[in-house]
Amino acid sequence: MSIRVLAVDDSRTIRELVSMTLKEAGFTPHLAEDGQHGLELLDATRPDVIITDINMPRLDGFGFIGAVRKDERYAKVPILVLTTESAPEMKLRARDAGATGWIVKPFDPAKLVRALELVSG
Numbered sequence: 001m002s003i004r005v006l007a008v009d010d011s012r013t014i015r016e017l018v019s020m021t022l023k024e025a026g027f028t029p030h031l032a033e034d035g036q037h038g039l040e041l042l043d044a045t046r047p048d049v050i051i052t053d054i055n056m057p058r059l060d061g062f063g064f065i066g067a068v069r070k071d072e073r074y075a076k077v078p079i080l081v082l083t084t085e086s087a088p089e090m091k092l093r094a095r096d097a098g099a100t101g102w103i104v105k106p107f108d109p110a111k112l113v114r115a116l117e118l119v120s121g
Contacts, residue, residue: 003048004046004048005048005050005116006031006047007050008053009031009056010053025113030045034056035060035061035063039067047074050068051112053083054090054094062097066097068098069098078100079098080103080115082112083102101119
């Protein structure tokens with residue numbers, strides 16, 4: 001069975017790159033354009049892994065991660081942050097919110113796939 005990945009990013013270009021990378025690696029991508037949209041898609045997509053940006057309109061990545069973690073059905077789903085941010089305090093804040101890992105954009109497709117394989121078991 002293919003691993004379902006919910007990718008949340010306000011950049012259409014990044015969503016398309018992530019989607020293409022995931023499909024080529026055999027994952028099933030579901031795409032959301034911001035944190036609010038990501039929350040709306042949770043029940044329909046039932047992701048095995050989540051990738052989220054931090055800086056987004058409506059609901060940023062920190063708010064999105066916190067909301068996902070409050071839902072016990074998704075409390076243990078790995079969440080990878082994919083962002084241009086690299087400051088240690090941002091990483092710490094994301095980890096405190098419940099993020100599993102952190103990848104800085106621009107991303108290396110092979111590294112993203114490896115990270116997804118690692119966290120999805």
